[in-house]
Amino acid sequence: MSMVPTLLKVEGLSKSYGGVHAVRSVSFELRAGEILALIGPNGAGKSTCFDMLNGQNTPDSGRITLLGEDTIGRKPRAVWRLGVGRTFQITATFPTMTVRENVQVALVSYGRQLFNLWGSTAQFARDEAGRLLDLVGMGAYAERPCGELAYGDLKRLELAIALANQPRLLLMDEPTAGMAPRERIELMRLTARIAREQSIGVLFTEHDMDVVFEHADRILVLNRGSLIAEGSPEEVRGNPQVRAIYLGEGLVYDARHREGAGA
């Protein structure tokens, strides 16, 4: 594992609003191909952390190094150019375009053709868009208007868009929120497979502990802005502080697995 290069390095990240410390001196690293979960109860500072990594929010202090580049002060679009794909808690896509066109726009941007006034977008990177859609299992929906998609399909489309710039890092804010249980598992399996194949680092937040413990290589636990635990799913599950915060959830998970092992 130590041979794999560090993709993302976060050191002493802090942000406060008035007197409230939303994020307090958070440090962690993420390696290529690794799937890292950021969990914590509501208000723990997960989203603030995420927005700072993405460039939507500026930290008060700390450093974020992505592939050797300092990202603080860069706009989201500049962070994207460094090789970061992002999906949102509530999907953000282009509802008036077709599914394929949604991906094509991202490819246009990646190919630096945004100010090309004369070409035909329909022909632009058509096959590449199709390949990305096939990859997330949306190939059959390529010509459908995006506004007609079911929510689970929108999530998959968002993943295809986020992969368009051949990212080294994927930031996924609650990737399975609002999905049915079976869709959740499918989407995370898909994400994990793509991450391993293309050695993309994935950082995701999630409320569903089943998803977290099933798919994360490593887990970070935030509480009231501070990192209180970090480690493999087994380590985190055994951590009494985490149990105290999560009360039932971790226990239920544990109990069910023991039952499964017993049977």
Place this chain on the structure above:
Amino acid sequence: MAFYFVQFLTGLASAASLFLVASGLSIIFGVTRIVNFAHGAFYMLGAYVAFTLTERFSGALGFWGGIVAAALVVAVVGVLVEMVLLRRIYHAPELFQLLATFGLTLMVQDIVVMIWGPDDLLGRRAPGFKGAVDFFGQNIPSYDLFLIALSPVVLGILWLLFQRTRWGVLVRAATQDRDMVAALGVNQKWLFTSVFALGVFLAALGGALQIPRDAVHHALDLRIIVEVFVVVVIGGLGSIIGAFVAAVLVSELNAFGILIFPKISIILVFLVMAVVLIVRPWGLFGKPEAAARRTPGLTVNPWRPLNSAERLMSVGALALAAMLPLFAGNYALTVGSEIAIFVIFAASLHFLMSVGGLASFGHAAYFGLGAYGVAFLAKAAGLPMIVSLLLGPVLGLLGAAVFGFFAVQLSGVYFAMLTLAFAQIVWSIAFQWVAVTGGDNGILGVWPDKWAAGPAAFYWLSLAIAAVAVTVLRVIVFSPFGFALRATRDSPLRSEAIGINGKRVQWTAFVISGTVAGIGGALFAYLKGSVFPDSLGISLSVDALVMVLLGGVETVSGAVIGAIVFKAANIWLVSQTDLSKLVLGGFIVLMVVAFPKGIVGTLETIWNRRRSTDTKSALATSRVEVAE
């Protein structure tokens, strides 16, 4: 020194009416999210009704009672308008709300002239405030002092109303979260109606209080609404304190601007507005609006380039249009040229609105700048027509580059108000800077060169340029840039997250659109042989909006059809009736309420529905076959 102090007091007195109208607009916007374009019309109605009442009833009681009664009467009119019209469009897009209330404004202009006649009316002086106060040799009308005292009093009353009454608490709650208030069981309908009534009352009071200072005339509405838009952009829409501070600021800038730049006093206000927008895009006291999420599935008809049959049909239509000189007379050809020019203008605005999602309410600025550009080059520099036609639109391009840079910092209603204010500033410069623009007299004698002077030649020229302009804009719609622009419109969040610099994309679109509008304006100057400030005016901007809406704002090139139908109908209408504004205004209101998709949009919907029912029935038959 005393002179400057008196100038300062005059500014404060002018701020009173501005504050009343702006606070009314802000209160209405806060709760209903409607920017009431008709607010200037209510202000003007207040002045007219107050004039009638104060003439009818004598004495101090008659005067002051008349002022208050006028505001109340107009507030009742406002309630009727709210119940009949606004309740139907609370959930419509902002553009439609602005247009519907503008339609009302147009109707009121004609109604006012019908009732009170076209002449300026001089109201009577306020009893008790007829004289002037001497201040170190300078006179200040005592009525001005009354107005200066009045605005803090009104501000205080509004504050008490919102802080200390149950109704005020509800209004403040609704300003923060309408749906929550409705969920708590408050009757939203009557809350909205009462808020609208208060806003209209304030506007009418502002108008009524002006009659001792100013003549009452039927152009008051647009003058005040533009100033009020500037005030709320600076102060922040929805903030009463902001309206107060900005009203004082703008009035003082006007009062002292006249001393510094006597010819173009409005420049100073513009500069301050530009600075405020850069530092605080939502105004001094405003709050940033949450970016509106586009509802998925909003656009029913997907966009695609023309297929070969449609392309053939377009070329056929163009060829038919080109044959007009074979059988039509000179007058018809001139009308045809004008229609072609307005196709260019409407298509340029349509590009900005439908692809960019940016509804400009001052697009005539760039049309007019193109026209003035040609006039300067042809008259002052004596350049030949081809050169002027090519270089004239550069003025439109430059104007769009400067104003567009500021305008795209904002979106939605703020964008609409700002573009309107910019256009009005350009209009004022053209109107006031007589030495360069000829002011109201315009620039005459801009005639085409010999080869294009005949009506048929000029018609062909206009038609060819229109065809090229529309084609180029369509190509851009389907180009990578066009998609980047649509992406920015559809989801600013997502487009930023895939590396699109939305502001720069929108700015580029604004410049393209302004340049094409300038091309239309350049031709227009040669068609008319002259240029007047009218070609930069609000009514021309609104004509373009109506053409776009009539064609269908959610279509790719509906504006072409919209421009042809509107312009032809308009020319016919003006020849048939004196009340063209009333008819046009009523038409706009009706269209927004009953026909929001426009001609092309409606046809597309019918076409798509028929096609989808065809495929559905085909599916049904095949399923039946399988079942058998």
